[in-house]
Amino acid sequence: MDMTQYIPVLLTKYNYWVYITLMMIGLWAMIAKNNLIKKIIGMSIFQTAIILFYVSIGAKYGATIPILSHGHGGAHEAAVRAVDYINPLPHVLMLTAIVVSVATLGVALALSIRIHRRYRTLEEDEILSQLREQ
């Protein structure tokens, strides 16, 4: 069996596969974990996985970071070529997404503290059994 033919495919796509793996780890934690803090950690992993995907879109071989390599002055007279710089748009979008994820995290933790105030536990099964007793 000739494995070498798969290496190019692997090299060009593995980044996307790892993001999917991470996303599924996060999703699984959100569905199957019992502890609410664990679920919230899963949620954060899920969100960062999507950010990883976007950043991967922006990557460009043979290009440098999206900051023009000269400050003020005449040096920037030379035309800037798009192939020399990494695509900045996904970065911009992901700055937003990171901030959104920390905001969600704050609200989720605030809610979990409120839940703990009332049920004195963060295990979902214990909360559900307390709810049933009422």
Added chain:
Amino acid sequence: MSEHFPALLVIGPLLAALVISIAGWLRPRLCLPLAFIGVGVAALAATGLLVQVLASGPMGYRLGGWDPPWGIYYFVDQLNAVVAAVVAWVALVNLVASHQAIKADYDGKQGPFYTLYVLAVTGLLGMVATGDAFNLYVLLEIASLTGYALIGMGSSRAPMSSLNYLFLGTIGASFYLLGVGYLYIVTGSLNMADLATLLPPLYGSLAVMAAFAIILVGLWMKMAFFPLHAWLPNAYSQAPGPAASLLAPLMTKVMVYVMIRMMLSVFTVDFIAMQALLQQFIVWLAVAAIVAGALFALTQRDLKRMLAFIVVSEVGYMVGGAWLGNRLGMTGAVLHLVNDAVMTFCVFLAAGCIFHKVRGTAFEDLQGLFKKMPWTMAALAAGALAIIGVPPTCGFFSKWYLIRGAIDAGQWVFVVGLLFSSLVNVVLFFRLFEIAFFEPMAEGHGHGGHGHAPAVALAEAPLSMLLPLIAAALGLVALGLATGPLVKYVITPILPAGLV
């Protein structure tokens, strides 16, 4: 001035929310008037926008002065304009109706409460007005985060329901973001109109299919479409009254609007028409949603929970109608979107009035209410008639279009599902009214048992709640009578020529 209406629609409430937050720390008494100003500006801008769009066709707005697709572009056609108007006016009327309840329940935290209320309106309006797929995500998160917080302030069980909503809502919003990422990776654009021109050569691509599927699933989670509806009943029934009557009518409807926008303006009907199998599958799913929502509603013994399951059922109507794949079905879906926002608002507001006075909405709390709160119950009855679909209320007309669309498309299951759920709704509401009309009030009734005599505690809701409620109830009939012009001037122009 009028060319800035699309911006004012969103900026007005945003600025107001910030000023409210500042006032909340310094002069709490100013919060309510400021909230009125903020939502009022939005309502006026939305009305102006609607008038302008009806008079001179769709209009756009370049935010930051940059041309699309480089900058963010607002694009408002008849569909956006009418949904924005409904959202803004429902939010305004709800604010009038619930300020007393907010004052009673959240004294000392009114500032943050109003801030979040107005921010929620900002998010919803922004989602409706925007023509940029990523901008929609940011606004969706604003609307959702405010929703989680407002719902979490409700009854003692509410934080748990809200956290569940947060988990599912985050998955939904993240899926939407991921789908947009898939579209971006194959096209390189985020602007909806630009996407629509870039996508057609790629319709066969697996990535585009995946993007469509992911976006659809994400939106379904947010709108509580049947197998993904688990968060909704708890969240909306345990939310505080003012938040429930804002979010229950608007959040799901705006998500349905986003789905329709994605179907019509990003993926276009040609793409939808290629997915015949998917189309059939979704119609079946919609029927399942309608039937399941109705059956779950039958088993409830609490007014708010029953209404929440009716919302699940109504979402099935709209998704099913939009996926029937013909003009009548789409007309019905859009019409029902507008109508359902108003009728859900009416019934949730009535439930809020009842809760405000009786401090409970379980069926046993409703006994004898027709005598004690005749106007509230009359409005609830009007809402019930609209949900059942009795002419001349608006519910009848949208159901009429949906059924005609289903017959045209040969989807008899959908027809049966619709009729079945209407029948169940009849049973639901008549059971309710039987309790409220015939059963006398239990002796010594009164929640909390604080010793106040029930005869004093149970009277009609305050006028500031009652008048908006009655206005909403009259709005149901008015919308019903306005069906003709609504279809002719608003819905027909937005239906693409490709839709038969």
Added chain:
Amino acid sequence: MIWQIDLAVLILVVICAVGALAVKDLVSAAILFGAYSFLMCILWAVMGAVDVAFTEASVGAGVSTVFFLAAVFRTSRRSKD
């Protein structure tokens, strides 16, 4: 952009993610989550997304971890899974 570094960090990221979800002590989970965020930050810096990496280092690895710790100390530290 050097794909060997990229791949090595990716594997570490997955390990940290699994670790954060597997440990029973929630403080350890929070710290592992911080490590996960830092590795993510390195990954993005490798891919040339310096602004995103900077944000993740300050928001994800810094403030988020502190938020987790605050919430864990104010609730319960043990978890059953």
Added chain:
Amino acid sequence: MKLLSLALVILVGGLFIAATADFPHWGDPASPASRHVSPRYIEKTMEETSVPNIVTAVLADYRGYDTMFETAVVFTAGVACFLLLRRRDPRPEPKRVYRHVATGVIVEMKQEPAKEPSPSVFARIDDDWVPHDLIIMNVCRLLIPFIQLFGLYVIAHGHHSPGGGFQGGVILGASIILLALSWDLRTAMNRMAETATGLMSAVGVFIYAGVGALCLAMGANFLDYSSLGPLMFVDPIHARSLGIFFVELGVGLAVMATMVLIYKNLASEGHLDQGL
């Protein structure tokens, strides 16, 4: 349940992996994403906004409207945490613990003292108190000014290097959080009161939206900074650069205050009396 969800997750993951088949190669300079919209940003940023950091220019100008709402999301989270957690009723057992500053002796009072002692003689400390670590406290005290200076640098230098309002704001917020962690929440509250935090987070977003509204008042579209040129006596392109700077300041202020607000509410369960 666990097995079922595992199966579901693996199924979904498989579908996702299948969909990557049609993706352009990773890092391909000829992928649609690198060809369609973004070249304009890279090639024109310098002449249109005179900001060398393309990410900053796109973030605060081309897509500045997104960023305004991103700041609003942070603000929303702060208000939401406050609304959900803040409570004004005192803790059930008002036990008070004081440290005699001169000798380090700890005094515990079961009831409220008739008169609050002077903080310079008896400093009030948390009741689940951990021994003060001289090294940590003093090192943090020395570090915090430099951290804050760095935060300001990051905000101000965002035009030329990685960074900007968000990163700088978070660093500034983290410096206050560090103070609360290494000393105690009460000390941090004395430096930055709750009302100040709440006001700053709203004012920060207001600066952003206000700059946008000012453009509207100048007759241009919302957030079109070039119209601010006449106000600042510069040409439209420099006006864009300055406009970006102003909104970044607003972002920094809002993010700093909100991070502190969220931390305070989380760490003290909303009592805002004692932290971790």
